[in-house]
Structure formats: structure tokens, C-alpha cells
Amino acid sequence: xxxxxxxxxxxxxxxxxxxxxxxxxxxxxxxxMATISEQRELAYDILVCPPAVLLQHAGALAKSLPISIGxxxxxxxxxxxxxxxxxxxxxxxxxxxxxxxxxxxRRELFHETDQDTAEKFAACVNFDKSVVPVxxxxxxxxxxxxxxxxxxxxxxxxxxxxxxxxxxxxGAVIAYEPVWAIGTGETASPEQAQAVHAFIRAKLAGLDExxxxxxxxxxxxxxxxxxxxxxxxxxxxxxxxxxxxxxTVEGFVGICRAAQ
Ligand code: PEP
Numbered sequence: 001x002x003x004x005x006x007x008x009x010x011x012x013x014x015x016x017x018x019x020x021x022x023x024x025x026x027x028x029x030x031x032x033m034a035t036i037s038e039q040r041e042l043a044y045d046i047l048v049c050p051p052a053v054l055l056q057h058a059g060a061l062a063k064s065l066p067i068s069i070g071x072x073x074x075x076x077x078x079x080x081x082x083x084x085x086x087x088x089x090x091x092x093x094x095x096x097x098x099x100x101x102x103x104x105x106r107r108e109l110f111h112e113t114d115q116d117t118a119e120k121f122a123a124c125v126n127f128d129k130s131v132v133p134v135x136x137x138x139x140x141x142x143x144x145x146x147x148x149x150x151x152x153x154x155x156x157x158x159x160x161x162x163x164x165x166x167x168x169x170x171g172a173v174i175a176y177e178p179v180w181a182i183g184t185g186e187t188a189s190p191e192q193a194q195a196v197h198a199f200i201r202a203k204l205a206g207l208d209e210x211x212x213x214x215x216x217x218x219x220x221x222x223x224x225x226x227x228x229x230x231x232x233x234x235x236x237x238x239x240x241x242x243x244x245x246x247x248t249v250e251g252f253v254g255i256c257r258a259a260q
Contacts, residue, residue, distance in 0.1 A: 008246025059095020181221025225254025
């Protein structure tokens with residue numbers, strides 16, 4: 001059985017105060033939920049990805065809480081003359097257990113190529129401490145309209161598989177995020193999302209059945225408490241990567257409830 005993961009991508013939002021409020025608020029609410037349902041442990045995992053400068057504060061707050069911390073991006077290099085970049089050893093030291101790789105905003109706004117994404121993913125695989133890569137894939141609106149969704153997603157996956165082999169994806173997380181649904185308020189229907197998730201799983205399973213079956217595949221794109229339950233009830237959707245709705249305790253916890 002795959003565990004659910006509910007992940008918040010704060011993007012370039014927040015400060016020290018918001019980080020404290022969100023992390024303490026989420027943990028207070030979810031632990032109450034766990035108590036009410038008499039669960040000793042949460043039935044799903046929670047991840048928050050604050051901006052890089054807030055990772056240390058977030059990591060310290062979350063240390064004894066059932067919340068993992070992730071970075072939104074990382075350099076493929078370990079150290080060196082790369083002004084403005086942060087490395088895997090740095091984020092690991094801040095308490096990060098995950099890192100987003102190839103988010104569509106990185107691809108679009110910062111011109112990250114499939115090759116760049118593959119190099120970052122490979123750096124995670126080769127890193128001696130565990131930082132789980134969350135590989136984001138997804139098509140633009142025009143690519144969907146031209147019937148190229150599977151082609152694009154497969155190309156993005158292949159770049160990583162070519163770099164690290166299918167074994168390199170073992171333990172990684174994939175987030176399917178149709179670009180047209182990110183921050184637009186427009187969500188893929190549960191059926192549309194499920195179809196792409198099933199395609200991704202079949203692609204992985206075709207290379208290694210076990211890896212295909214155990215890989216967590218998250219859906220991202222305007223997930224809210226009102227649509228999370230339907231999305232999460234699809235057989236190949238194992239949780240969500242949440243942008244806007246992860247910026248309030250109420251919004252994020254409402255989505256966590258759907259993962260119960
Ligand atoms: C995201 O940033 O990954 C995302 C899915 O954003 P939103 O939920 O706001 O669409």
C-alpha cells in the first residue's frame with residue numbers, strides 16, 4: 001500500500017512569522033484530527049516546502065513534529081562558484097528530507113531544461129544523505145490541446161530515467177502538475193488526472209513492476225479542500241502538491257483531511 005503525501009509548495013511567500021504560524025497551526029490541527037480518530041500516527045505524510053531562506057527556521061520547528069520539510073529547488077553541484085545557488089548538503093543540514101525538482105515555474109520562468117532537471121535529480125540520487133526528489137512533470141495548455149500530454153510527460157520522465165536508470169527513481173516521488181492548472185483555479189478533472197497518473201505508473205511499471213507500484217504520484221494544480229477528496233479517491237493519485245491553498249492552515253489542513 002502506498003502512503004499518501006500532502007505537500008505544500010509555498011513558492012516565494014512567507015517570512016519567519018508565517019512559517020511559525022503555518023507549521024504550528026498545521027501540526028496542532030492534524031494532531032487533533034489524529035486524536036479524534038484515535039490514530040496514534042497519521043495515516044499520511046505531510047511535507048511543506050518554504051523558500052530557501054526559511055528552511056532553517058522551518059526545519060528547527062518541524063524537528064519533533066509529524067511534518068517534513070523540503071526545498072523548492074537545489075543546485076546539481078555540491079559546492080563552488082555558483083552565486084545564488086544552494087546545494088544538497090546545505091538543504092540537508094537545514095533539515096530537508098525532500099526537494100522539488102523541475103517545478104513548471106523553474107522550467108518556464110528560469111528556463112530549466114529536461115537536462116537541467118535530470119542533473120538535479122541525479123545529484124539527489126548520488127547524494128550520500130537522503131533527500132527525496134519530487135520530480136514535477138506536466139504539459140502546457142497548448143500541448144494538451146494538441147493531444148501531446150503523454151508525449152510531453154514521457155519526454156520529461158525519460159530525461160531523468162536516461163540519467164539515473166529506473167532504479168534511480170526508486171523511493172522518489174513524482175508530481176503530475178498540468179501547467180494550465182497551476183495557480184489558475186482550473187483543476188484537472190479527477191478522470192483527466194487519473195488518466196495521466198495511470199500512464200506514468202504504467203511507464204514506470206513497464207521498466208520495473210515494483211517501482212511502478214510503489215512510487216507515490218501526487219497531483220498538483222489548484223487543489224483545494226473542495227476538490228481534494230474526489231482527486232484523492234482516484235486509484236493512482238497518492239496525494240497532492242499544493243500551491244496557493246498551502247498558505248493558510250485552514251486551506252492546507254482541509255486538504256489533509258481528504259487524505260485521511
Ligand atoms: C504548485 O505550485 O505546485 C501548485 C500546484 O500551485 P496551485 O495549487 O496554486 O495551483
